[in-house]
Amino acid sequence: MDDKKEKIIRSAIEVFKEKGIEKAKVSEIVKGAGIAQGTFYLYFSSKLAVMPSIAEKMVGKTMEAIEREIKEETPFDQKLEQIIELVFEITKEYKEIMALIYAGLASSDYLAQWETIYQPYYKWMSNFLENAKLEGEIREDIDPKHTAELIIGLIESVAEQSYLYDNQETSIIERKKEEVFSFIKHGLKK
Numbered sequence: 001m002d003d004k005k006e007k008i009i010r011s012a013i014e015v016f017k018e019k020g021i022e023k024a025k026v027s028e029i030v031k032g033a034g035i036a037q038g039t040f041y042l043y044f045s046s047k048l049a050v051m052p053s054i055a056e057k058m059v060g061k062t063m064e065a066i067e068r069e070i071k072e073e074t075p076f077d078q079k080l081e082q083i084i085e086l087v088f089e090i091t092k093e094y095k096e097i098m099a100l101i102y103a104g105l106a107s108s109d110y111l112a113q114w115e116t117i118y119q120p121y122y123k124w125m126s127n128f129l130e131n132a133k134l135e136g137e138i139r140e141d142i143d144p145k146h147t148a149e150l151i152i153g154l155i156e157s158v159a160e161q162s163y164l165y166d167n168q169e170t171s172i173i174e175r176k177k178e179e180v181f182s183f184i185k186h187g188l189k190k
Contacts, residue, residue: 005043007033009057012050016100021048052113055101059121062090066124076137079128080184084155084177091159099164122148129188138188151184 011032015024026047030040044050065086070079091098125148132138158180162173 002043004033004035004039005053007035008040008043009050009053012047013054013097013100017096021100021103051101052117054097055114056117058090058094058097058101059117061094062087063120063124065090076132076135077185081181083125083128084181087155088159088162088173088177091156092163095163098160102160102164118152121152125149125152132188139190142188147188154184155180 008029012024012029014032015028019025019028024047026040027037029047029050030037033040044053066083069086070082074082122145126144129138129142129144129147129151133140133142133144158176162168162176168176
């Protein structure tokens with residue numbers, strides 16, 4: 001990624017966290033990025049136009065964590081538990097940014113880009129399910145592509161509820177992770 005674009009994205013995250021999306025100004029973003037205001041508009045048409053890039057950065061972090069932590073030879077159930085754990089960890093660590101992304105995308109015309117941004121994640125999960133299907137670890141009638149989207153949506157939704165909205169105690173969050181794992185596992189198994 002271009003260094004100036006990266007600086008704009010990082011600065012936008014900080015300004016949005018500090019001021020909120022509505023009160024943030026492009027002039028504050030460019031000041032934090034150390035660039036001229038005209039340079040901002042070479043990359044983004046408005047402050048909300050930065051949101052998809054912030055979302056893409058977070059999906060990238062998720063994919064990096066998956067590739068780093070989940071080994072090919074790991075059994076299916078254990079991989080599923082690891083995926084759930086990673087998503088919860090990332091949501092907890094970046095909860096302010098996650099909240100910004102959802103608020104920013106929901107208040108803009110960029111929600112349509114969500115599917116494109118999530119494509120690498122959907123593809124990885126779909127391949128994970130396809131391999132499990134070929135190995136006989138999950139039901140034959142599972143559609144890996146659609147099921148991948150459902151699983152990702154479920155895991156992220158529960159993680160967001162736990163950290164973004166409710167900020168629940170650890171024991172409740174751990175119980176939710178177990179329930180998500182159990183629900184997905186039983187939904188996929190023969």
